[in-house]
Amino acid sequence: MTASNDEIRILTPSGMLGYGFPVDHFKLGLAQKPHAITIDSGSTDSGPQKLGLGEMTCSREAYVKDIEVLLEGQRAAKVPLLISSAGGDGTNLHVDVFRDIIVEIAKKRGWHFKLASIYADIDKGHIQKELKAGRVEPLGPVPPLDPREVDAATVVVAQMGAEPFLKALDESEGVDVVVSGRSYDPSPTAAMAIRAGFDPALAWHMGKIMECGALCAEPVGRNVMGWLRRDHFEIEPLNPNERCTTASVAAHTLYEKTHPFLLAGPGGTLDLSQCKYEQVTERRVRVSGSRFEPSKHYTVKLEGARTSGYRSIFIAGARDPIFIGQIDEILAKVIAATRAYFAEVPEESYRIIPHIYGKNGVMGELEPVKTPAHELCIIVEVAAATQSLATAICGKARTSLMHAPYPGRIATAGNLASPFTPLEIPLGEACTFNVYHLMKVDSPTALFPIKVEEI
């Protein structure tokens, strides 16, 4: 179904593929005859270990479950299904995992369709060349990109804009399903609307809201439907018990954003300062007045992470008030003793970091409450070059703390209540985000290869 001249309808079943969504509400959306189904699976929010170690946000099983429902919907509605940022980080590895899941389901169900895969891993040599040419800038409060960090990164991806989706849909007649690597979250929705000839500003704004599913509703939900017209769009959650209000839709643009109405993305900045929000029905909001300012140079956001050694932790409780009252001094002595014991290990090659819940485990130095609770959970995190060294240091710190003497001690058998074995818990490799920069590009599509296949 192609969009009419006056309206394009987009259905987004959830803000995050793999979290599950109510299928009955998804079907209500299908009944509204959408022109496309879009869903994002990307986020840096659960940590650098996805990019650093090739992990995914959700389990493969969770993705299989959601994707099967989506493919069924695609088949029923006969409109494109666009899935972005495969696996959470959107690496080539995870685009192929999603592609394999889709092929697997299609085989099982005896379905045939045309699938486009768009990849977003960026060649490190290319980044180094652009870096040398002064075309890579830090994004926000990060240091300028060090070429060694590019090499150290496990993989570097770039967030694609709408153009690679347009190319995938236009290049080959009748693409049914698109699965993409790392993408700016609103890109699939924006691409469908821009392709149908609608105002890019409204397209990006509607995409920006819909990429979170019905997070813009009260109470927040999953399935959401957008109607984009010539000079406005409308948004409504598909769960009849949820509603969009002018306040909930306007306030949504605050969520996880640096600025409340200037939203920078690939190719330009969305300016929502002049937007008008109107309550159309009890559950539907109309938005107009969005503006899009194309940037002078088209840039893409690079994201990368590297591994940074291994971690082990121990978890222990403390209940003795005489001990709790002196916890900082006792821990400082224990850490000093542990470091003295491992004198042969270069001091700066490992870290010992206490997390003291019941005191300041959540806020650290920013904690305004200075009196500790009646019981503490002490987690000591050790990061070192190898897993065995991290565990050894962690073990030494734990036994030292268990038996540490302190003034006024009358509980002479031990200071800690240990809930779990192993007493020292190996956490595997630690990761850190080390590339978060903007790179100028001459073409919005050249970095994102597309593979089309008949399934």
Place this chain on the structure above:
Amino acid sequence: MAVETPLRDIAKVIRSKNAGPFEITLDIVFKTREDFDAVKKSGVITRELVSQLYNVPTQAIITFGFFELVNAVKITLPRPRAQGGVGETDMHAAQQHVPLQEIRVPWPQP
């Protein structure tokens, strides 16, 4: 009579969250334009207060402002460390809002 009242008793939403792996963003959303205006007029919420509560120099504050369009104060700060690395205490930065709850503004008592 006006009584010093914590923001947690006034605002509709007070929350914190990552804005990407290197920034933390804090939102205070008010129930009504009147509440928003009254808190703004009190002059209690300033860059200096944020600097003090979050131990960050005023010039490092990325966004600070009262935004009428959404009846909200928005504050964006550099993250104390890159998200999810060694020493992380709050992967999503979802529990860093509490100092804002405790800000007290003179407020009429019902």
